[in-house]
Amino acid sequence: MTVLFAVVIALAAVSSLGVVFSRQTIYSALSLVLTVSMLAVLFLLLNAQFLFAVQLIIYAGAVMVLFVFIVALLSPDAEDRPALDLRAVIGITGVVVVTALVFIAARNGITYSTNGFHGTVVGTASDPYHTFNFPQDAVNNAGNVQTVAGQLFTNYLLPFEITSMLLLVAAIGAVYLTRRSSR
Amino acid sequence: MLIAASPVPLTFPGGRDLIGILPELVLGGAFLLLMLLDLVIPASRRSWLAGFALLGIAATFGVTIWAWFDANPGRLVYSGSFAYDRFALFVDAILLVSAGLVVMISPNYLNRRGIHYGEYYALILAATLGMMLLAGATSLMVIFLAIELLSLALYVLSGFSRHEERSQEAALKYLLLGGFASGFLLFGMALIYGETGHTQLAQIAAAIQGQTTLTVDPLLLAGVLLLFIGFAFKISAAPFHSWTPDVYQGAPTSVTTFMSVTTKVAAFAALVRVFTYTFDGGGTHFYQHWEPVVALVAITSMVVGNIAALTQTSVKRMLAYSGIAQAGYILIGVAVGPVLLPSGQTSSFGTIGVLYYLAAYAVTNIGAFAVITIMAGRGEDLDSYDGLRGLAHRRPFVAASMALFLFSLGGFPPTAGFFGKFLVFTAAINAGQVPLALWGIATSAVSAFYYLRVGLLMYQRPAEGAEEYRWSRTGFSGSAVLVATTAGTLILGVMIVLVYTAATASLKGLIV
Numbered sequence A: 001m002t003v004l005f006a007v008v009i010a011l012a013a014v015s016s017l018g019v020v021f022s023r024q025t026i027y028s029a030l031s032l033v034l035t036v037s038m039l040a041v042l043f044l045l046l047n048a049q050f051l052f053a054v055q056l057i058i059y060a061g062a063v064m065v066l067f068v069f070i071v072a073l074l075s076p077d078a079e080d081r082p083a084l085d086l087r088a089v090i091g092i093t094g095v096v097v098v099t100a101l102v103f104i105a106a107r108n109g110i111t112y113s114t115n116g117f118h119g120t121v122v123g124t125a126s127d128p129y130h131t132f133n134f135p136q137d138a139v140n141n142a143g144n145v146q147t148v149a150g151q152l153f154t155n156y157l158l159p160f161e162i163t164s165m166l167l168l169v170a171a172i173g174a175v176y177l178t179r180r181s182s183r
Numbered sequence B: 001m002l003i004a005a006s007p008v009p010l011t012f013p014g015g016r017d018l019i020g021i022l023p024e025l026v027l028g029g030a031f032l033l034l035m036l037l038d039l040v041i042p043a044s045r046r047s048w049l050a051g052f053a054l055l056g057i058a059a060t061f062g063v064t065i066w067a068w069f070d071a072n073p074g075r076l077v078y079s080g081s082f083a084y085d086r087f088a089l090f091v092d093a094i095l096l097v098s099a100g101l102v103v104m105i106s107p108n109y110l111n112r113r114g115i116h117y118g119e120y121y122a123l124i125l126a127a128t129l130g131m132m133l134l135a136g137a138t139s140l141m142v143i144f145l146a147i148e149l150l151s152l153a154l155y156v157l158s159g160f161s162r163h164e165e166r167s168q169e170a171a172l173k174y175l176l177l178g179g180f181a182s183g184f185l186l187f188g189m190a191l192i193y194g195e196t197g198h199t200q201l202a203q204i205a206a207a208i209q210g211q212t213t214l215t216v217d218p219l220l221l222a223g224v225l226l227l228f229i230g231f232a233f234k235i236s237a238a239p240f241h242s243w244t245p246d247v248y249q250g251a252p253t254s255v256t257t258f259m260s261v262t263t264k265v266a267a268f269a270a271l272v273r274v275f276t277y278t279f280d281g282g283g284t285h286f287y288q289h290w291e292p293v294v295a296l297v298a299i300t301s302m303v304v305g306n307i308a309a310l311t312q313t314s315v316k317r318m319l320a321y322s323g324i325a326q327a328g329y330i331l332i333g334v335a336v337g338p339v340l341l342p343s344g345q346t347s348s349f350g351t352i353g354v355l356y357y358l359a360a361y362a363v364t365n366i367g368a369f370a371v372i373t374i375m376a377g378r379g380e381d382l383d384s385y386d387g388l389r390g391l392a393h394r395r396p397f398v399a400a401s402m403a404l405f406l407f408s409l410g411g412f413p414p415t416a417g418f419f420g421k422f423l424v425f426t427a428a429i430n431a432g433q434v435p436l437a438l439w440g441i442a443t444s445a446v447s448a449f450y451y452l453r454v455g456l457l458m459y460q461r462p463a464e465g466a467e468e469y470r471w472s473r474t475g476f477s478g479s480a481v482l483v484a485t486t487a488g489t490l491i492l493g494v495m496i497v498l499v500y501t502a503a504t505a506s507l508k509g510l511i512v
Helices: A002-021 A027-047 A049-074 A086-108 A137-142 A146-154 A156-178 B015-020 B022-040 B045-071 B086-113 B116-135 B140-158 B165-196 B201-209 B218-234 B245-248 B253-277 B285-308 B316-335 B349-375 B396-410 B415-428 B432-459 B475-494 B496-508
Strands: B074-078 B080-085
Touching: A002 A027, A002 A086, A002 B080, A027 A049, A049 A146, A137 A146, A156 B116, A156 B140, B015 B022, B015 B080, B015 B396, B022 B045, B022 B116, B045 B086, B045 B116, B080 B086, B080 B349, B086 B116, B086 B253, B086 B285, B086 B349, B086 B475, B086 B496, B116 B140, B116 B253, B140 B165, B140 B218, B140 B253, B165 B201, B165 B218, B165 B245, B201 B245, B218 B253, B218 B285, B245 B253, B245 B316, B245 B415, B253 B285, B253 B316, B285 B316, B285 B432, B316 B349, B316 B415, B316 B432, B349 B396, B349 B415, B349 B496, B396 B415, B396 B432, B396 B475, B415 B432, B415 B475
Parallel strands: none
Antiparallel strands: B074 B080
């Protein structure tokens, strides 16, 4: 499992570098497909099969198709993108910062156990929303989709409802801005 | 079946949860109804939509007043994602008054610009809804979604003038930079979640206080600072302010009026709840780690905003830079928020200063922007300084109220702005952060130059041979807004007790 995890992480990191450094926009988009797919595999390794499917369908599927479609439609030339200059600097800075953070994380250890933040005992009745409170067996018994749905429509109902408002506003805005003739 | 199978207990939201978001529900209902009404109301009668929007805002305001008495003591609703407390309701009241005033000046202005569409009012209501949710949010998820809801509505509103390049440019700039800032916000939230395992603020606060080691967790601190960057963008504090002048100038003036005030009010409310009351860290004194950064951003904002405002020749850009500087002053109140007094007690004086300043800033800045919205001629914005030259001779009352607003922004007594500044500077001195107060006083002195310059322009005669700007008529609703904001600026500047008492009461009720 650990080996698989390392491989997936490495692929995700390399492909996300590809997004930044590709000379052609279409390669950037395709690298992004690989990145989001690898993130989906991470969900699978965490035993969240439903989220894996959702991530694949929505990000690697719908969103990326839109990306590639727009890239193909606008067909920007490779020459339009400047060779490694500012982007390289920003990209390398980003890589350094993220690596540093990962290093710190590895040293301090995000304790992936029932013992959470610096020894606080979590997962008790007074603290029912804790991440680490979803042991693999219990989730598998209840069913992956059921667990997500149960959380979504009870503990996380308010964020869920705000999201629906958000999408409505996005739709109204898109319709207004792209309407051809003014009435 | 589902409940039995779930690995954790599920709490189904009930009536008490619904009451907790009653003001938001009323406003959301008004927003949906308004979209439907837009379909049946003829184009020539769009002012009715403004009337309906105003009605919805007034109804929400009424519910907010009722809730103020009901939410004593307040409570967390929706599994701890939202606070039904007096703090949120106080901020809601400022937001609703601001939105109502903006709706009142909008129909005439939009008609003159030829962009009077029903979506405008719908988006104003949606943005206000997002801001009210942000004011009460006690979960990182709700904070993010509320910020996105208000931002999305504001992106579209900035580009509301669809055939004007400058407005489109403003919208695009705001969208791209706003998306970038959201990335910081989200990354910060992810780090905080990763380190504490929680999205609920109360649980995050408990996790920080439960720290056993004295050395601070670098990832947690990185998350907190990234979160601050996201907020700093929304309140347009320097050095995250670069979008502000362009967006404020390019957006239709009524939209600028709205967003210059309400975004700051809502984001500062969340900033206080998250930083002053969640990341204070209790006995661990966690706030000492982020306080210097907030203080530094406050000083940068005051210096950059005030100095850049000196060189402007556009009223909207000047007010934008002035808004950046004002964000710096308000940030002083956040930077000294959870101070420990020598007596060992925690002082909330800085936070009271923040709330007072927000109320003062709202009424004053809406007044100042309302003047240039109302006075704008047909099909154009009143933007250059020359457009204000000689206003006092044609419209003595409008010019007098504009002068008052400028005095208030500059912090002269007896106006609202004076007490706002007075409270945050006093809080800084009380907290032993005298340099912060000195920076504030020094930059306030600088700000007097550009505020007075515009004030004097209105009382000058136009240059020989130069044509006077064709100002529009004030109209009934415009007069009402100017009277209301003028009265508000004076009342907040003379009867400090009124809002001070309310702010204190709202802080007492604050829950995380």
